[in-house]
Amino acid sequence: MLSWLIHIIIDAAVLLIAAKMFPKVELKGWKTALVVALLIGVLSFFLSWILTAVLNIATLGIFYFLGLGFITRIIAYAIIIELADKLSTGFKTHGFMPSLWLAIIIAVVGSLVDWIIL
Template identity: 35%
Template sequence: MGFIIELLLNALVLLILSNVMKTVHVRSYSTALGVIVVVALLNATVGALLRLPLNLVTLFLLSFIVRVIVTAVMIKLADVFFKGFKVDGFKPALIIAIVLALVGAAFSFIW
């Protein structure tokens, strides 16, 4: 149940960020929810394959930074799959990934 609430919350955060940032465009809440689900699936599959060698190189000392960068890459990849979602550049994707990580940490602390 907590995972579903976190997905809904992350979609809301993505929608809010699209209203705040001029370089992020989300058509609707349902598009934001679809993007978050795709990013979560990509992080669970492709992201895990990317994080493993990167964490080995950094000796697991920079795990949070590696996770945020891989999430930003997955956000840019989700940009390709959705017509109603557009991120102009890697820097906005990185900002979204950082905010989503902070919201996820706060949610896990509260929940």
């Protein structure tokens, strides 16, 4: 439970920093960042495996068999970020590419946090 809470807080910080760095990402403030990070976490929990499976089927498992399965997971995570964009009011990404970059950054930072915690 504590590691999940740490991930939500760190994801919110990453969202805030990314909103400052990328002109196509809009975020109102820290409270909105926490809500969006929580929303991304919940959507990821419920939808990530479905989206990854659909993307693996759509690409005939090419990325999976080549050992590049993380690419489909990143794209699934970008789709989840797009869904969070539609479901929240204070968070906006203009286009799919900012969501893809956010997904990459959050995945890298999340992996580093997991490595440090474990």
